Amino acid sequence: MADYAIGVDLGGTNLRAAAITASGTMLEKVGAPTDLSTAETVIRDIVRAIESVRAKLREHRLVGVGIGVPGFIRIAEGLVVGSNNLVCLEGYPVRDRIEQALGAPVILENDANAAALGEKWMGAGRDVEDLVLLTLGTGIGGGIISKGRVLHGFVGMAGELGHLTVAPNGNPCGCGNTGCLEKHASATAIESMAKLLALGDDLTAKDVYDLAVAGNERARRVFESMGQALGVAIAMLINVFNFPLYLMSGGVLAAWDYFYPSLEAEVRRRSYTYRHTETRIEKARLGNEAGIYGAAYLPFQAQQAIFAS
Amino acid sequence: MADYAIGVDLGGTNLRAAAITASGTMLEKVGAPTDLSTAETVIRDIVRAIESVRAKLREHRLVGVGIGVPGFIRIAEGLVVGSNNLVCLEGYPVRDRIEQALGAPVILENDANAAALGEKWMGAGRDVEDLVLLTLGTGIGGGIISKGRVLHGFVGMAGELGHLTVAPNGNPCGCGNTGCLEKHASATAIESMAKLLALGDDLTAKDVYDLAVAGNERARRVFESMGQALGVAIAMLINVFNFPLYLMSGGVLAAWDYFYPSLEAEVRRRSYTYRHTETRIEKARLGNEAGIYGAAYLPFQAQQAIFAS
Numbered sequence: 001m002a003d004y005a006i007g008v009d010l011g012g013t014n015l016r017a018a019a020i021t022a023s024g025t026m027l028e029k030v031g032a033p034t035d036l037s038t039a040e041t042v043i044r045d046i047v048r049a050i051e052s053v054r055a056k057l058r059e060h061r062l063v064g065v066g067i068g069v070p071g072f073i074r075i076a077e078g079l080v081v082g083s084n085n086l087v088c089l090e091g092y093p094v095r096d097r098i099e100q101a102l103g104a105p106v107i108l109e110n111d112a113n114a115a116a117l118g119e120k121w122m123g124a125g126r127d128v129e130d131l132v133l134l135t136l137g138t139g140i141g142g143g144i145i146s147k148g149r150v151l152h153g154f155v156g157m158a159g160e161l162g163h164l165t166v167a168p169n170g171n172p173c174g175c176g177n178t179g180c181l182e183k184h185a186s187a188t189a190i191e192s193m194a195k196l197l198a199l200g201d202d203l204t205a206k207d208v209y210d211l212a213v214a215g216n217e218r219a220r221r222v223f224e225s226m227g228q229a230l231g232v233a234i235a236m237l238i239n240v241f242n243f244p245l246y247l248m249s250g251g252v253l254a255a256w257d258y259f260y261p262s263l264e265a266e267v268r269r270r271s272y273t274y275r276h277t278e279t280r281i282e283k284a285r286l287g288n289e290a291g292i293y294g295a296a297y298l299p300f301q302a303q304q305a306i307f308a309s
Numbered sequence: 310m311a312d313y314a315i316g317v318d319l320g321g322t323n324l325r326a327a328a329i330t331a332s333g334t335m336l337e338k339v340g341a342p343t344d345l346s347t348a349e350t351v352i353r354d355i356v357r358a359i360e361s362v363r364a365k366l367r368e369h370r371l372v373g374v375g376i377g378v379p380g381f382i383r384i385a386e387g388l389v390v391g392s393n394n395l396v397c398l399e400g401y402p403v404r405d406r407i408e409q410a411l412g413a414p415v416i417l418e419n420d421a422n423a424a425a426l427g428e429k430w431m432g433a434g435r436d437v438e439d440l441v442l443l444t445l446g447t448g449i450g451g452g453i454i455s456k457g458r459v460l461h462g463f464v465g466m467a468g469e470l471g472h473l474t475v476a477p478n479g480n481p482c483g484c485g486n487t488g489c490l491e492k493h494a495s496a497t498a499i500e501s502m503a504k505l506l507a508l509g510d511d512l513t514a515k516d517v518y519d520l521a522v523a524g525n526e527r528a529r530r531v532f533e534s535m536g537q538a539l540g541v542a543i544a545m546l547i548n549v550f551n552f553p554l555y556l557m558s559g560g561v562l563a564a565w566d567y568f569y570p571s572l573e574a575e576v577r578r579r580s581y582t583y584r585h586t587e588t589r590i591e592k593a594r595l596g597n598e599a600g601i602y603g604a605a606y607l608p609f610q611a612q613q614a615i616f617a618s
Contacts (some may be wrong), residue, residue, distance in 0.1 A: 029506065072585075081585065128443020130463060144457060146551070157582045160548040165541055166580060168476060176581040177544070195593045232474055235486070239469040239550065240453070242462020270474060270486040275392065276381075 001026075005051050006117075007296030008067040009111065009288075010034065010042075012085030016288075018051040020058055021298040024122045028053045029292075037173070039092040047101045064105040064299025068114030068291040070141070075156030078108045084139075084174075087093055087298050107298040111135075113150045113159055113292050115284070116143025118294030121245055123286040130243040134161055134230070136250035140182035143294075144241070149301065162186070166232040176201060184229035187252055193222045209255045220258055227259030231266025238271045249284035256283065273296070311369050312335075314361075315359050316427075316605030318420065318597075319343065319351075321394030324356040325597075327460055329605040330545055333431045336369070337362045348401040356410045358551040373414040373608025374407070377423030377600040379450070384465035387417045393483075395447075416607040420444075420600050422468055423457045424593070426454025427603030432595040441554040442593060443470055443539070445559035449491035450477065452603075453550070471495070475541040493538035496561055502531045518564045529567055535569030537599065540575025547580045547588055558593035 004027055010092075011034070017028040026203045032049045038252040050065060071083025071090075078095025080086060089247040099106045103268045109117075116125075116133035125131040129148045135141040142161025151158045162182035163175050170179025171189070183189055185203035195201060197218045203211075211219035234246050252259075267274050267281065285291060313336055317326045320343070327338040341358045344350040351455060380392025380399075387404025389395060408415045418426075425434075425442035425464040434440040438457045442451040451470025462468050469492035472484050479488025480498070489589075492498055496514035503517045504510060506527045511519075520528035543555050576583050576590065595602060 071582075094542055117323060128463075128569070142549075146460070151455070153582075154437075154553045155551060155586055157586065158549065158551040159552075160582060163548045163579075163581065166474075166477065168541055175581040176584070177581075224405070232477055236473050236545065236551075239472045240451075240467065240546075241460070242464060242467040242469075244463045247535075270472075270483040272381075272391075272472065273462075273484075277466065286559050 001071060003063050004057060004060050005063045005147070005296040005299040006053055006065045007114075007292040007294070008046060008065065009291040010046065010067060010113070012070065015046060015049055016292060017053050018292045018296065019053045020293065027054050036088055039094070041087050042086065042089060043094065043101070044099050044171035046098060050102060056265050062104055063303055064107065065102065066114065066295035067094075068106045068109050068111035069094070069294045070111045070118050073108050073110050073150050073156045075108070076097065078106070080108070085273070099275070102121060104259070105299060105302070108303060109150065109295060109298055110141070110143070110156070110159065112141030113143040113152075114144050114294035114298070115141075115249060115290035116159075116247075116285075116288055116294065116297050117150055117297055118290035118292065119249075120298045122143045122149065122293050123290055124247050124253070124282055124284050125245055128243075128245050130241070131245040131247060132161070132241060132248045133249060134233075134241055136186060136252045137246055138188050140186050143264065161233065161237070164233045165234060166229045181233045183231060185226045185233075187250070190222055190226055190252070193225060194219070197222065202243050205252060209258070212255065212258050223255050223258035224262040224286060227262035228266050231260065231263040232270065234263065234281060235267045235270035235274065238267065238274050242277070244280060246279070246281045247284040249287065249290060250259055253283050311367050313366060313374050313618070314372045314539065314605040314608040315362055315374045316601040316603070317355060317374065317378060318361065318422075318423070318428035318604060319355065319378050319395070319539070321345070321379065321576065324355060325363050325601060327601045327605065328362045329602065331578050333457070333602070333611050337365050345395065347546050348397050348403070350396065350533055351398060352403065352406050355407060355514055359411060359545060369411065370414050372409065373416065375416045375418060375423065375604035375607035376403075376407070377418050377420035377449055377604045379420045382417050382465045384417070384461055389499070399439050406569040413606060414611070415609060418604060418607055419452070419465070419468070421449070421450030422452040422461075423603035423607070424446070424450075424558060424595075424599035425454050425468075426459055426601035426606055427595055427601065428458065428558075428593050430456045430485060430606045431602045432599055433591055433593050434554055435550075437554050439550070440554040441470070441546050441550060441552055441558060442556045442558060443542075444556055445495060445561045447495060449495050470546070473545060475538045475544045490538060494535045494542075498538075499531055499535055499561070503528070506531065514561060518567070521564065521567050522568045532564050532603050533571040536571035539568065540572040541579065543572065544576045544579035544583065544591060547576065547583050551582055551586070553587070553589060555588070555590045556593040558596065562592050578604075
């Protein structure tokens with residue numbers, strides 16, 4: 001018999017759930033589509049996925065469930081405050097309803113925070129206690145791990161690193177700001193820049209990458225610009241945190257060789273701390289699994305905190 | 310008999326030392342000029358000031374000494390790595406030499422970090438565990454308090470908030486960056502903007518403030534610009550930390566009414582988190598004493614950590 005936790009990664013179209021032991025062994029894993037019609041259908045799909053994992057592990061003991069959700073979370077209340085992908089969950093008592101259905105403790109967490117914790121536990125951050133993760137996708141998420149734990153701030157909204165201002169009068173953002181990192185360095189930003197450079201309409205970030213690989217100079221300039229924007233942001237994060245490790249994840253990492261040189265040049269110029277310390281800027285290692293690992297680690301951490309107090 | 314710690318605030322031209330009890334009562338205080346000829350003369354002046362305080366409190370017990378120093382500190386080694394004002398101390402084993410001379414434990418800390426901790430202990434941050442302080446002077450320093458303690462990063466250089474990029478192609482900074490907050494919002498930046506607006510040569514920040522009070526529109530625009538730059542930075546800090554409290558200190562606070570409106574407007578526009586949480590942006594309360602209180606609190610915190618472990 002082993003203790004295990006279930007980590008859930010709730011995306012905009014599907015969810016994945018896995019049972020993981022305290023030493024990081026994945027025992028079971030399921031994936032399922034998410035019906036976003038109402039909060040009730042989403043909750044039902046989450047509970048079903050968790051129960052299907054649990055049914056296979058009857059001889060083991062479930063410590064708790066962690067759920068990574070894209071959006072702003074109020075940690076203490078277990079609420080999703082705002083989410084572009086899961087609007088139906090806004091203001092709904094997600095944690096309490098799932099706890100009631102399962103009869104097991106549930107912890108909600110922002111998905112990028114969960115991914116950062118997963119990388120710290122079982123990925124690229126295993127050897128450090130402090131790191132920052134940027135998740136590069138259609139938007140940019142952030143997770144900050146300080147002394148081995150997610151930095152939450154007072155309601156749980158810390159780590160909104162996609163909304164660092166990298167160009168004060170830059171592209172407008174849905175958050176109200178102009179020049180947010182995610183409007184200059186996400187996959188969506190890559191596509192938008194490709195269009196501005198007349199590389200073609202409706203190109204995906206992958207198309208732009210393929211053009212860069214084929215030697216297209218304008219496609220390469222897109223990734224240079226993206227790298228510069230990331231560099232401005234990462235230099236600031238280094239100046240703020242002086243952490244040893246800054247990670248990036250997401251499909252866009254395939255283009256690393258095209259954006260990293262301009263990123264690193266920008267960081268080198270803009271951060272005295274980077275130039276004078278052994279600061280690492282690296283690729284995350286767990287890919288899509290990071291969020292599941294981090295979500296599963298949350299109940300174990302909560303247990304440790306109880307034992308420590 | 311009471312336990313007390315000595316807090317030292319080491320400036321570029323003088324130093325101040327005070328004996329403070331665990332409950333925050335100041336028992337004794339001295340000030341003295343600092344002879345910056347060599348590291349040895351600085352150390353000698355610090356030790357003398359501490360010994361003069363200690364001599365008056367023979368019936369009490371000295372827990373330890375905290376010293377706030379302007380510059381980059383390597384906490385574990387007790388070294389000043391870089392300091393514009395105290396070049397003679399760079400690379401010198403400051404902590405160990407003072408410990409040897411005193412026979413008492415010594416903790417070195419960056420001066421802005423010490424001020425942030427002082428505000429948390431006895432000032433504007435008494436009711437919170439997490440805050441950020443910006444010290445607005447000839448430069449801009451920063452201190453971050455997370456869970457009641459200074460956030461150090463891995464070598465002790467965290468909180469270099471004067472080097473947040475608020476204008477990627479803005480004014481050049483000695484750190485190698487362009488557009489650092491401290492080149493757009495410090496007292497020096499105010500003087501520089503006054504000159505650019507042809508308000509007059511060699512005006513001090515105080516002169517520019519007096520002109521603003523007298524109704525001079527260009528002087529008022531200087532403070533508006535300064536407030537905007539601060540707003541860009543504080544919005545980012547809110548998005549990163551989601552802390553409940555952001556404090557500012559320094560003589561420039563006299564001009565609060567002239568820079569705060571543009572600061573707040575910028576923060577409101579650039580931070581979703583600010584608009585959706587009860588985030589406070591306020592004046593620090595301890596003035597020049599903040600650093601002394603924070604430095605004195607360090608030995609008490611170290612003691613607590615020993616008891617807790």
